[in-house]
Amino acid sequence: MAVEAIFKVDKISKRYPIGKREIEVLHNLELEITPGEFVILIGPSGCGKSTFMYLMFGLEPPSEGKIYFNNQDIFAMHEDQRTELRSHHIAMVHQQPIWIKALSVRENVAFPLLLHRIPKSDAVAKADRMLHVLNLEKLANQHPHELSVGEQQRCSLMRSLITEPEVIFADEPTGNLDTDSSIVVMELLKTINEQLGKTIIMVTHNMSHMPYGSKIVSMIDGKIVNVEVKRPPASPDNNKGISDILGSWADRNATATTKPASDSSATGKVQTQVKSKPSLAQEISKPQTKVTKP
Amino acid sequence: MTWKDIISLGFRNLTSRRSRTLLTIGGVAVGVTAVIFLVSIGYGIQRLAIRETLQSKSLSFFDVKVGTGDIGELDSKIVNKITSFNNVKGIHLQLETPAKLTLPSSSTKADVIALFNSTTYLQQTDLTLKKGRLFADDKGELLISDAVLTLLSLPAEKVLNSKITFQPLMRGGLLAGKPKTDEITFTVVGIIDDRETPYLSAPIQPVVDAYGAFAFSAAKIEVENVSEIAQTRQQIADLGGLQTEYVGDIISQLNGIFSVVRTVLAGFGLIATFVAALGMFNTLSVSLMERTREIGVMKTLGTKRRDVWKLFLVEGMLISILGGIGGIALGLGVGYGLNGIVNLIAKATGNATTSFYYAPPLFLLLIIGLIILLGALVGLIPARRATKISPLEALRYE
Numbered sequence: 001m002a003v004e005a006i007f008k009v010d011k012i013s014k015r016y017p018i019g020k021r022e023i024e025v026l027h028n029l030e031l032e033i034t035p036g037e038f039v040i041l042i043g044p045s046g047c048g049k050s051t052f053m054y055l056m057f058g059l060e061p062p063s064e065g066k067i068y069f070n071n072q073d074i075f076a077m078h079e080d081q082r083t084e085l086r087s088h089h090i091a092m093v094h095q096q097p098i099w100i101k102a103l104s105v106r107e108n109v110a111f112p113l114l115l116h117r118i119p120k121s122d123a124v125a126k127a128d129r130m131l132h133v134l135n136l137e138k139l140a141n142q143h144p145h146e147l148s149v150g151e152q153q154r155c156s157l158m159r160s161l162i163t164e165p166e167v168i169f170a171d172e173p174t175g176n177l178d179t180d181s182s183i184v185v186m187e188l189l190k191t192i193n194e195q196l197g198k199t200i201i202m203v204t205h206n207m208s209h210m211p212y213g214s215k216i217v218s219m220i221d222g223k224i225v226n227v228e229v230k231r232p233p234a235s236p237d238n239n240k241g242i243s244d245i246l247g248s249w250a251d252r253n254a255t256a257t258t259k260p261a262s263d264s265s266a267t268g269k270v271q272t273q274v275k276s277k278p279s280l281a282q283e284i285s286k287p288q289t290k291v292t293k294p
Numbered sequence: 295m296t297w298k299d300i301i302s303l304g305f306r307n308l309t310s311r312r313s314r315t316l317l318t319i320g321g322v323a324v325g326v327t328a329v330i331f332l333v334s335i336g337y338g339i340q341r342l343a344i345r346e347t348l349q350s351k352s353l354s355f356f357d358v359k360v361g362t363g364d365i366g367e368l369d370s371k372i373v374n375k376i377t378s379f380n381n382v383k384g385i386h387l388q389l390e391t392p393a394k395l396t397l398p399s400s401s402t403k404a405d406v407i408a409l410f411n412s413t414t415y416l417q418q419t420d421l422t423l424k425k426g427r428l429f430a431d432d433k434g435e436l437l438i439s440d441a442v443l444t445l446l447s448l449p450a451e452k453v454l455n456s457k458i459t460f461q462p463l464m465r466g467g468l469l470a471g472k473p474k475t476d477e478i479t480f481t482v483v484g485i486i487d488d489r490e491t492p493y494l495s496a497p498i499q500p501v502v503d504a505y506g507a508f509a510f511s512a513a514k515i516e517v518e519n520v521s522e523i524a525q526t527r528q529q530i531a532d533l534g535g536l537q538t539e540y541v542g543d544i545i546s547q548l549n550g551i552f553s554v555v556r557t558v559l560a561g562f563g564l565i566a567t568f569v570a571a572l573g574m575f576n577t578l579s580v581s582l583m584e585r586t587r588e589i590g591v592m593k594t595l596g597t598k599r600r601d602v603w604k605l606f607l608v609e610g611m612l613i614s615i616l617g618g619i620g621g622i623a624l625g626l627g628v629g630y631g632l633n634g635i636v637n638l639i640a641k642a643t644g645n646a647t648t649s650f651y652y653a654p655p656l657f658l659l660l661i662i663g664l665i666i667l668l669g670a671l672v673g674l675i676p677a678r679r680a681t682k683i684s685p686l687e688a689l690r691y692e
Contacts, residue, residue, distance in 0.1 A: 059594065059686040080598065087596020094689065098591035102303070102310035112595050114299045159595075 004071070006167060006199055007033040007056055012065030014051060014222075025051055026062070026222045033215070035166065036233030038193040038200045040213035048222040049203045050171055056201065057092055057169050058082045087115050090167045091160035095175040097152040099144035106131065106140035109159045116163065130158045134188075150181030157188055161198075168192065170202040174209070186212050194234040295601045304608035311581065318570075318577040319617040322665075325570035326621020327628065329563030330653060330661060334629050336559045338652040340552035347544050354383070354520050355418045356540040358513045358530055368510045372533060376515065381526045383516045386415040389498055390511040395438075395460045397446055397453065398479075404445040406438075407491065408462050410498035418514050421495075425450050426484030429497060436460075436480040436496035439488040450485045458482050460494060462501065476504060571672050574613050578606060578676040589680055590688025599681040606680045610673020611666060618665030626653055 014026040025048045033039055041049040055062050061075040068074070069089070074082060086092075091112075099108050106127050113123035131137045134154055139147055147155065153173055160168050170189065174182035190212050193200045202213070210216060214233060218226040295303075308315040358376070360368050368387075377385055393408035412431050429435035436458065443450055459479045480496055515530070517523050520542075527538040582589075589602060629651040637647040 054686050054689075057594070059689075060684070083593075083596055083598050085596075086594060092594050094591070098587050098689070100303070100588055100592065101585075102306035111592075114295050115596050115598075115601075117296055120299060120302075163596075 005032040006035045006070060008068040010066045012062035012067060014055060015063045024222060029224050033199060034233050035199050036197045036235055038212060038214045039217060040209060041203045041217050041219060042205060043219035045205060047219045049219050053169055053171060053201060053203050058085060088163060089165055091165040092169040093156050093160050093173045095172040097156035104141050105144050105155050108144055109155060109162060112159060112163045126162060130162060149176050150184060153185050167199040172203055197234055300601060300604050301608055304605055304612055308609060308612055314577055318573050318613050321570040321573040322614055322617025323620035323624055325567030326618050327625040328566040329560055330622055330625025331629050332559035332563045333556050334651050334653040336552060336556035337654055338650040341652050342650060343548050344545055348541060349420060351418050351541050353542055354517050355514045356523060356527060356538055358515055359537045360511060368513060376530060379526055379529050381517045381519055381522045383518045386412050386514040387498055387510045388415055388512040389501060391462045393460045393462045397458055399456060402446045404442060404492060406442055407493040408460060409493055409495045410501045412498055415514050422487040424485045424487040426454055429483050431497045434480045435483040436494050437484040437486050438482055438494045439486040439491060441489050441492040445492050453482050456482060571668055574672045578610055578673060582676045582680055586683060586688045589683050590685045593685035603677045603681045606677035607670060607673040611669035614665050614669025622658060
């Protein structure tokens with residue numbers, strides 16, 4: 001039985017006015033993304049891959065064509081409905097994590113839950129549990145800008161995951177990271193995709209990330225030139241929750257890096273294993289104020 | 295987001311840029327201080343002027359005087375008519391005649407003005423006693439002005455409590471029957487603080503009894519209901535030839551003058567507040583620019599436009615409320631402090647203390663309302679801009 005697409009891009013084009021004329025940055029794109037896919041949009045700088053992703057994220061409408069999320073035309077929705085979509089179903093990780101500067105790491109990670117009008121104490125407790133699973137709990141009270149870029153990126157992933165969205169968009173999430181930190185973040189994304197079954201749509205121009213993708217979409221000059229399906233979409237391990245999965249990922253990652261972590265070098269900390277650490281699935285699945293989806 | 299979360303985030307945003315926030319709040323506080331201080335001085339001086347005008351006078355009295363040109367008379371017939379008016383509670387008459395005054399102990403004589411009235415009448419005048427007390431209406435007592443003492447070349451101590459004889463020189467028109475020229479002897483019980491006009495003030499009833507006076511020079515009308523005083527005055531004016539004067543008119547005039555003075559003073563203060571509001575606007579605008587990417591990411595996380603709007607509005611209002619509280623405290627502190635220092639100096643130099651600073655509670659409430667409104671108005675434009683920020687452009691903003 002064919003799996004219904006979570007995202008369907010139907011002949012979209014995007015033009016921007018430059019002075020008196022218009023330039024077309026995306027041309028007649030068509031794409032279907034099924035749940036559990038790890039889609040990598042790859043192409044040279046300026047080929048329109050980030051623009052394409054932002055259109056799918058609902059931040060800007062295409063000049064032509066339609067984009068469907070679960071069969072709903074996202075640009076036929078009211079602005080408030082698109083906001084709800086971003087708040088509940090999809091999330092984004094940026095190349096350079098952007099934070100609310102006045103808030104601590106913990107409060108930033110908890111912030112998306114405040115948008116669901118969940119009491120702050122519950123939201124912060126959940127953020128704490130998620131940070132704990134990834135051994136980031138010591139950073140919870142710090143301001144995000146005191147963290148290394150790698151730590152920031154992992155916290156940013158936790159922020160995107162806290163509302164348990166179906167799709168995570170990642171705009172060159174390793175663009176500012178060194179090799180070690182890139183691997184950590186990519187492995188985390190892979191775990192989120194393969195074991196949690198979350199759909200990942202990632203923009204990159206780093207060829208070394210290709211093995212992580214289940215579907216590689218190559219773009220040149222605003223056009224999709226090739227779509228390569230490398231493996232079937234991941235299906236979530238229903239016996240394990242997010243915390244089990246990410247917890248064991250963190251265990252593996254910590255064991256593998258009991259040296260001064262490159263991305264922690266700013267603070268000179270050594271990443272060590274916390275043996276009693278619960279997994280993220282356990283933590284997220286703990287009874288608490290329910291995140292209601294519209 | 296809940297209001298609680300928005301206010302908390304707004305507060306955190308402000309405290310994370312502490313120096314700038316404190317400077318802006320300080321600016322608002324200075325503006326509000328200026329308004330509070332200047333306007334309260336206006337209120338204080340107005341209150342002083344009204345107290346000075348009113349003194350012990352009651353607003354339930356008004357004066358009736360005979361108009362110029364022999365048109366009207368304030369005779370017994372008219373007095374009876376006035377007394378019959380609904381709102382009139384009482385009528386207190388004054389008779390004014392020239393008189394010859396003699397101090398028996400020294401046989402010195404002086405020509406003075408004799409004002410025959412009553413205690414109630416005197417209480418509703420600006421009369422100030424230099425020494426002694428007001429006369430009792432039925433005990434053969436009178437008051438003389440300081441100027442009489444000058445005429446008699448006697449010190450107050452010699453005259454006070456001594457007998458004085460006077461002979462009113464009644465005009466024919468003032469008398470009901472044949473003029474009488476009997477001398478009257480009363481005891482001086484008070485010296486009126488007036489060095490200019492030589493006059494005596496004595497109870498009217500014995501004179502009326504003796505001379506049968508039927509035409510009076512003035513009267514003070516006491517009314518039942520102050521709110522109907524205008525109608526009563528009109529009724530009296532309609533009798534013809536009588537003029538009325540009401541202390542409330544003077545107070546209204548004073549209020550009018552001082553409301554202009556206060557407006558001018560408030561204008562000066564508002565200039566300072568306007569400059570502070572510009573500072574606030576600048577702070578919020580710079581904050582908006584600095585947080586463009588932050589707002590972009592808030593929107594990508596699913597923050598509603600109205601929550602972004604509320605956040606900036608709250609930040610504007612927090613600045614203005616905190617500045618307003620500081621300004622009110624500072625304005626009251628400086629004003630009452632200054633008043634206190636002036637009074638200390640006055641006491642030390644033997645002068646009377648006074649209160650030239652007064653901030654009415656209603657005025658403070660109005661200021662609080664205006665402060666909140668100011669914050670909302672100043673925050674409105676950055677708030678609107680923030681809601682219009684395209685998240686995509688914000689994310690690309692450097």
